[in-house]
Amino acid sequence: MILSSINLKNFRSHKDTYLNFSDKLNFIIGGNGQGKTTVLEGIYYLCTSKSNNSTSDIEAVSFNEAGFELNGIFNDLSENKVRIVYSVADNKKHYFKDTKLISRSADIIGTFPVVILTPSDHYITQGPPAERRRFVDSVISQSSENYLKTLLDYSKTLRQRSALLFQLKEDRRQYLFDELDAWTEKLIDSGLSLINYRLNFTSNFLKYIAASYKIIMGNDEVPGLKYSYLENYDGSGLKEEFTRLIELKRNEELKRSSNLVGPHRDDFLLEINNLNLKTYGSQGQHKTFQVVLRFAQFFYLKEIMGIVPLFLLDDIFGELDMKRSQRISEYLRELGQAFITMTDLTNTAFMPKNGNDRHINLRSGGVACG
Numbered sequence: 001m002i003l004s005s006i007n008l009k010n011f012r013s014h015k016d017t018y019l020n021f022s023d024k025l026n027f028i029i030g031g032n033g034q035g036k037t038t039v040l041e042g043i044y045y046l047c048t049s050k051s052n053n054s055t056s057d058i059e060a061v062s063f064n065e066a067g068f069e070l071n072g073i074f075n076d077l078s079e080n081k082v083r084i085v086y087s088v089a090d091n092k093k094h095y096f097k098d099t100k101l102i103s104r105s106a107d108i109i110g111t112f113p114v115v116i117l118t119p120s121d122h123y124i125t126q127g128p129p130a131e132r133r134r135f136v137d138s139v140i141s142q143s144s145e146n147y148l149k150t151l152l153d154y155s156k157t158l159r160q161r162s163a164l165l166f167q168l169k170e171d172r173r174q175y176l177f178d179e180l181d182a183w184t185e186k187l188i189d190s191g192l193s194l195i196n197y198r199l200n201f202t203s204n205f206l207k208y209i210a211a212s213y214k215i216i217m218g219n220d221e222v223p224g225l226k227y228s229y230l231e232n233y234d235g236s237g238l239k240e241e242f243t244r245l246i247e248l249k250r251n252e253e254l255k256r257s258s259n260l261v262g263p264h265r266d267d268f269l270l271e272i273n274n275l276n277l278k279t280y281g282s283q284g285q286h287k288t289f290q291v292v293l294r295f296a297q298f299f300y301l302k303e304i305m306g307i308v309p310l311f312l313l314d315d316i317f318g319e320l321d322m323k324r325s326q327r328i329s330e331y332l333r334e335l336g337q338a339f340i341t342m343t344d345l346t347n348t349a350f351m352p353k354n355g356n357d358r359h360i361n362l363r364s365g366g367v368a369c370g
Contacts, residue, residue, distance in 0.1 A: 001112065001307050002337050003043060004073040010065040012038040017366055021339070022358035025332060028341045030362035036341040039362075040116065040312045043339060046072040046082045047114035047310065049095045049105045057086045057093050074112055076307065082112075106152065110142045113301045113309035117294040117316055124293060125277055125286045129267035136268055139297050140201050143304040147197050154190040158259050161187060166257040187262060188242050194263040195229050195238065202227040202268070208296035216288060216295075216327045223289065224271030229263060287320060291328060298335060311338040 002023045008014035013035040028036045037053075041060070044052040051060060061068050070084040083096040095102045102108055123131040141148040161183040168176055206225045213223045233241055242261070246253075249260045270277040272285055281289070294311075301309045311332075317325050332338050333354070360367060 001074060001076045001310065003046070003310055004075055006039070006042055006046065007069075007071040008038070008042045009069040009071075010062040011042055011068040011070060012060055012062060013364070014038060014042075014366070015062060019360060019367065020358075021337070022356055023337050024354060024356040025358075026337070026339045027357065027359045028339060028362060029343070029359060031343060034362045034364060035366075036362055037118075037314055040118075040314055040339060040341060042070050043072070043310065043312060044114060044116055045070055045084055046074075047108075047112040049084065049093070049102075049108045052116055052118070053120070058088055058091065061086065061088055080112075106148055109148055110145065110305070113142050113305055113307055114312065115294050115298045115301065115309050116312040116314070117291060118314040119316070121290040121294070122286065125270055125281070125289050129265070132268040132270075133264075133266060135293065136198060136201065139205070139300065140197060142309075143301055144197070147194075150190055150193045150197070154187070154194055154263070157183060157187050157190060158262075158264060162257065162259055165253055165259070168254055169257055184246060187259070188239065188246070191242060191262045192239055195266075198227055198229070198263065198266070205296060205300055208300045209292055212292045212295040212299070212331075213288075215331055216292060216324060221272050221285070222274075223292065224269075224274060226269040226271065227266065228269055229266040230261075231265075284321070284324075288324060291316065291320075291324075295331065308336045311335050313338065313340045315341050315343070317342060 003021055005018065005020045007019075008017045010016075013033070017035070017039075019039065028039050030036050041051055041053060044050075045060075051057070054060065057068075066089065067085065067087040069086075070082075072082045074080045074082065081098055084093060085096075086093040095105075095108060097108075097111075124135050137151055141151060161180070164176065164180050164183060168180065202225055206223075209223050209225055213221070230238070230241055230245060245261045253260050270289060272281060272289070275281075277285065277289055294313075298309055298311055301307070313332075317329075320328065332340070
C-alpha cells in the first residue's frame with residue numbers, strides 16, 4: 001500500500017500544505033515546531049480516523065479556524081481517495097472514502113494498516129500494563145475484525161457492569177443482583193475470547209520480535225514476550241478459574257464499584273535474556289525494544305493481512321547510538337514506504353542513499369523545498 005499524497009488544511013501549524021510522496025523512504029526535515037510531527041499525525045488520521053497523540057479533534061485545528069480538512073490518495077490494487085472534515089461548531093468529524101461517508105471508526109481500522117514509532121513509545125516498555133495492552137490491542141485489531149468487535153463488546157460490558165456495581169452501593173434489591181449476574185456472564189464470555197486471541201497472538205508475535213531484534217542487535221541478546229493473565233492462574237480450566245476469581249472478588253468489587261477481574265487487567269511481560277525489561281533493562285535496551293516492537297508489528301501485519309502497512313517514524317535517530325541507527329536505517333529499506341521525521345541538525349551520514357527517496361524540508365508549517 002502506498003500513500004501518494006496528502007493535503008493538510010488548517011491542521012495545527014499547516015494552513016494549506018500539499019505533499020507528494022515517494023513509494024520508498026520519505027524524510028520530513030525541519031527544526032522544532034515546523035510541523036514535521038503534524039504530517040505524521042495527518043497520515044495516521046487518514047489511516048485510522050483518529051489522532052495518535054491527542055484525544056480531542058479540536059486540538060488539531062489551527063488557531064482561530066472553524067475546522068480542519070485532510071485529503072489523501074492511497075494506491076494498492078486500486079486507488080482510494082480519503083477525506084476527513086472536522087467542524088469546531090458542530091464538534092463533528094466526517095470520514096469519506098471515495099466520497100462514501102464512513103460513520104464508524106471500527107469500519108476504518110485495518111483498511112489502511114499503519115505502524116507508528118514515536119518517542120512516547122517509551123511508555124510501552126517502561127509504563128503501566130495499560131500501555132502494553134493498548135499496543136497489543138492496536139496490533140490485533142488492525143489484523144482481526146473479530147477481535148476488534150470482541151474488544152468493543154468487552155469494553156461496553158465493563159462500562160455497564162461498573163455502572164451497576166456503583167448502583168448496588170445504594171440499592172441492594174435482588175433484581176439488580178440478577179442483572180449483575182447476567183453482565184458477569186457476558187464479561188466472562190467475551191473476556192475468554194480476548195484471552196484466547198491474546199494467547200495465540202503472543203506465541204505467534206514472538207518470532208517477529210526475535211527476527212527484528214537479531215537484525216538490529218545480532219545474537220548478543222535474546223528477547224522474550226510473555227502474557228500474564230488471570231491473577232495466579234495455574235493452568236486449570238480457564239472459564240472455571242475466571243468464574244472463581246470473580247466470585248472471590250465479588251464483595252471487593254461491590255465495595256469499590258470496580259471490575260477487578262478480566263483481561264482489562266492483564267499484562268505483557270517483555271524480557272531480555274529471561275530478565276524483565278521494565279525492571280532490569282538499560283535505557284539503550286528499552287529504546288531498542290521499542291523500535292523492535294514496531295518493526296515486528298509491521299512484518300506481522302504485512303504477513304497476516306497481505307497488505308504492506310505504512311511505517312511512520314518520528315524523530316527516533318537522535319536517541320540512538322550510531323551502531324543502532326545504521327542497522328535500523330538499513331532495515332528500513334526492507335519495509336517499502338516509510339515516513340521519517342528528523343531535525344535539520346540530525347547526522348545522516350550513517351544512512352545509505354537512494355535516488356528514489358524524497359526529502360521534504362518544512363518551515364513554519366509549509367514546504368521550504370523538496
